[in-house]
Amino acid sequence: MNARTNSIRSDGVAAAAVLASGIGVFVTGVLTTMAEISGALKAALDWYAPAGPLSGKAGTGIVVWLIIWVILHYAWREKEVNFGAIYALSLGLVALGWVLTFPLVFEAFSG
Amino acid sequence: MTLTAKELWTVLHGMVFGAIFLIAFAGGFAGLWSLTPSLVTQAGVRERMRRLLIGMWTMAIMAWATVITGTYIVYPWYRAPDPSSPRSLLIANPELKTWHTFGMEWKEHVGWFAPILATAVAFLVTYYGSALVEKNRLRKAILVIFSIAFLASAVAGIFGAFLNKVAPIR
Numbered sequence: 001m002n003a004r005t006n007s008i009r010s011d012g013v014a015a016a017a018v019l020a021s022g023i024g025v026f027v028t029g030v031l032t033t034m035a036e037i038s039g040a041l042k043a044a045l046d047w048y049a050p051a052g053p054l055s056g057k058a059g060t061g062i063v064v065w066l067i068i069w070v071i072l073h074y075a076w077r078e079k080e081v082n083f084g085a086i087y088a089l090s091l092g093l094v095a096l097g098w099v100l101t102f103p104l105v106f107e108a109f110s111g
Numbered sequence: 112m113t114l115t116a117k118e119l120w121t122v123l124h125g126m127v128f129g130a131i132f133l134i135a136f137a138g139g140f141a142g143l144w145s146l147t148p149s150l151v152t153q154a155g156v157r158e159r160m161r162r163l164l165i166g167m168w169t170m171a172i173m174a175w176a177t178v179i180t181g182t183y184i185v186y187p188w189y190r191a192p193d194p195s196s197p198r199s200l201l202i203a204n205p206e207l208k209t210w211h212t213f214g215m216e217w218k219e220h221v222g223w224f225a226p227i228l229a230t231a232v233a234f235l236v237t238y239y240g241s242a243l244v245e246k247n248r249l250r251k252a253i254l255v256i257f258s259i260a261f262l263a264s265a266v267a268g269i270f271g272a273f274l275n276k277v278a279p280i281r
């Protein structure tokens with residue numbers, strides 16, 4: 001095992017990547033459902049007219065994901081964190097994001 | 112045997128970028144799964160890591176290429192406001208409407224999960240490298256996230272294929 005791999009035993013980096021991706025997926029899901037509830041939000045997410053509100057839903061999810069990832073990466077990279085708990089939380093966020101982007105769910109809120 | 116520009120972009124989106132991602136998943140999964148001391152030697156780990164890195168980053172790039180071409184090139188044609196667009200045709204036909212209200216609506220959103228998750232996976236494989244051989248719990252966690260990325264892409268790909276059959280972009 002080389003020096004580099006010996007020096008990166010911390011689970012903090014993994015936890016940051018996993019949690020950030022879970023948050024990105026979750027935010028995309030929340031915006032998908034909320035856009036059905038709020039016409040104003042839907043309009044605000046219309047970043048690129050040919051693609052409609054999808055451009056803003058995905059764009060916001062990506063931006064939030066990257067910002068959170070950078071913050072958590074630098075905050076946790078030298079630390080041992082409770083990876084199991086963070087991983088479980090991340091999977092929960094991904095599951096929620098999945099549910100909130102399921103048409104039978106978000107279309108139930110259509111006006 | 113010619114394709115219109117729109118058909119060509121649709122092919123690139125689904126049958127090139129998307130297909131490469133889906134097909135590469137099996138190799139990536141097998142490579143990560145077998146990264147254990149009981150299955151590979153040290154020399155095997157070195158050889159396998161190089162392929163894993165290339166494969167994982169190729170998949171992440173293909174996932175981004177898929178969703179970006181889909182959302183910003185193909186999707187605008189699909190949802191164009193004129194009555195002859197695929198979306199308009201599907202919604203106007205009660206027997207086909209669900210392909211849009213369920214199929215496309217699910218596909219267009221869930222597809223974006225794939226590049227986010229695939230990028231996280233590629234990063235983690237790069238960062239931890241051969242240390243993943245001993246970090247069994249982390250390796251399995253990465254496998255789960257990798258599988259979710261594949262599922263998201265599979266849903267998007269399957270509905271994309273059917274939608275292009277039912278209401279093709281020409």
